[in-house]
Amino acid sequence: MPEPSSGGLPTVSVVVVNYRGVKDTITCLRSLRDDLDYPADRLEIICVDNASGDGSVERLRDEMPDVTLVESPENLGFAGGCNLGARQASGQVLAFLNNDARPDAEWVRAAVAVFRAEPTVGAVASKVLDWGGELIDFVDGGLTWFGMGYKRHAGQRDDGSHEVARDVLFGTGSALFVRTELFAALGGFDERYFMFYEDVDLGWRLNLRGWRVRYEPTSVTYHRHHGSMGSVDSSREYYLLERNALATLYKNLEDETLAKVLPAALALAVRRSTARGDIDPTQLEITRRPADRGADAEPVPVSREALAGFLAIDQFVELLPQLAESRKVEQESRVRSDGDIVPLMRKALEPAYPLPRYLAAHETLVRAFGLDEAFGRPRRVLVVTGDAIAERMAGPAIRAWHMAEALSTEHEVRLVSVNNHHEPPEAGFPVVHARPRDLGTHIAWSDIVVVQGHIMEMAPELKDPSSGKIVVCDVYDPMHLEYLEQGKDVDDERRARDLDGVTRVLNTQLMRGDFFLCASERQRHFWLGHLASLGRLSPGMYDSDPTVRSLLSVVPFGLPAARPRRTAPAIRDVVPGIGQRDRVVLWAGGVYSWFDPLTLVQAIDKLRREEDGVRLFFLGMQHPNPDVPEMGMAGQTRQLADRLGLVGSHVFFNETWVPYHERHNWLLDADCGVTTHFDHVETTFAFRTRVLDYLWAGLPIITTDGDSFADLVRRERLGVVVPAEDVDALAAALRRVLYDEAFAESCRTRIAEVRERFTWDATLRPLLEFCRDPRPAVDRLGGSAPLVREQPRGAGGQLRHDLGLIREYLDLGGPGEVARRAAGRLRRLVKETVRGRR
Incomplete structure (x- = not known):
């Protein structure tokens, strides 16, 4: 590949440790040498042979002469081997890479960009996938209260939901970058660990000193998992895990926390060993003495798996004098409290091992030593939707799904749907169906409840502020404005009655909620008016937060952080009548009464007389929730297209609904995305979620004027904004977007910049921040009456x-x-x- 410019980049020293895995090591080293998009004169490759004694050194010297080879006189383990290599390094940045891994071309450059952009980042944790790039090895780290680190989401499919950088407690030592001077100042990895948890310990110590460890998803490696432990008995692995976990706790916890945790951790290590080794814990009870008194002299068999835990505790005690010195250094150097670190532990009270006797002991010890106070039981967040959770999902369900997914990284989350059409995709959190009358059980379990639509009417206990539940109301959908259009097909009396009912549903939420989510600044102004009219903007509320964003915040609909990648053909050469050379106009989403597809069909009819290759594709005519009836506009659209002779030649209807996780294939087969609507009050405050799919896929956008997305398209030059119901203007906009390649390319360039603002991780940030520190709204707090009351007047007064x-x-x-x-x-x-x- 062409040699990239150095551009003032730092020298990066990559350390690879080899122990009897020379074939993998050479593959790794060659990839570092040949495949990285990083200047060769800024890259130093160091290989440490950990006394393999199998001819590895000779082969490495022969086949990789341009690599700095360091020979260790003994096997120092992963920690010692890395430290030895680091001492030979000359770069400003150290990179550690497992010998059975290969880097992506951008592995180094992406990590270096983080260091250069964020001076408070001390280490960069790479994204690690399996060798084929399909399954996750590392995207986030968790730590239990008893000191055992683990890779969150390991083994799951890489579905694109981990593409946003975030702070973590530690990165995996298999692909980790550290500032060289900082690594030296910390003494590197703790060599007493030999292997396991040395990376957890390093990350914890970095964080205690105020440095950040940053997960960077564009710094990617692929891990084969041959591993140097493959031929080693599992009991030795258990021994190292148990001993090193105790050492990590002892060094890094504050005095008060350690006093609670250490005795519980020691007791739990014992129970873990007896449960793992299937030891009868009552065999030495005095009441179980055998009739043959000589039987007491017989040895009791203990498996190596059980013995591992006891020996680990013994050697932890042996190391205590040394660890005490290390503890003193860490405690004197810390600038962050245990409370600051707990969120990075993710779910500290996770029991980790699914052994019944062990789980019972875990619960007993947590309760007996008050560990939920020290680490905090994960907050329980209930997300409830009335929409169908299935492979085919509409907007409310998609929004609820992503809320649950984002919240589950820090909290215990349940996603509950009261819709009978419930066939959820695989998820990393519980997704359950509940009848409305059974919602009480889930509400009782929760600390925070996120509701949509009519859910509060199904759960009257939520309406009572004294229930102690924190209620988040998602009012991104102004249902009463939609109903003004949707209800046109019913008689006036019923329409007025239904509108009054929908309005009362919303007012109930607005009176009760502790925090509200809307989709745009326009909507925020609208809902502020509602809240003010209901008396929610009290003096206490205003004085505590004049912006009122702690009560009502903008949380737009989002889009995946990962760019869409085609996995199958969808429209071109699949739908009869649409070929590779045709220009495809996509209408993503349903056809509802408040939209105006009729003007669009007429514009296609006008344009096709000049450009016969134009094709309009309606992505979904049938709502994924069978309970939602087809609206009259869908039938009118079909009739118009049929009357104009366009069906099957220039206008095409997908009569079903595209599965949510497959929609990218349809989007990638389009040339532009369109959304047209009428000029009415619903438009003013609407948030057309389909436009986000257009942004995600990089499609130039054509939209009718009047809503918040029209403002965005016009301001950011993402496409063309047209007047409502103007056939000629719409036809001209289509012609420009489809056939003016320079204009279309300029739109795609702007879209690439703008879409980053709308990733789910970005849009859901206000909700995540609220749930980290949830509180009742100021006017929901007890004892909030005015401090000074008007005094009774005397006669003169x-x-x-x-x-x-x-x-x-x-x-x-x-x-x-x-x-x-x-x-x-x-x-x-x-x-x-x-x-x-x-």
């Missing part, structure tokens, strides 16, 4: 008050106004007197 009123009434309307007001006051006094005598 009452007289002055009345004279002031007379002057005011005279100014307003003269003696007649005084008489009218006095009569009204007299009537009120009479009523109050009568009520008082009853």
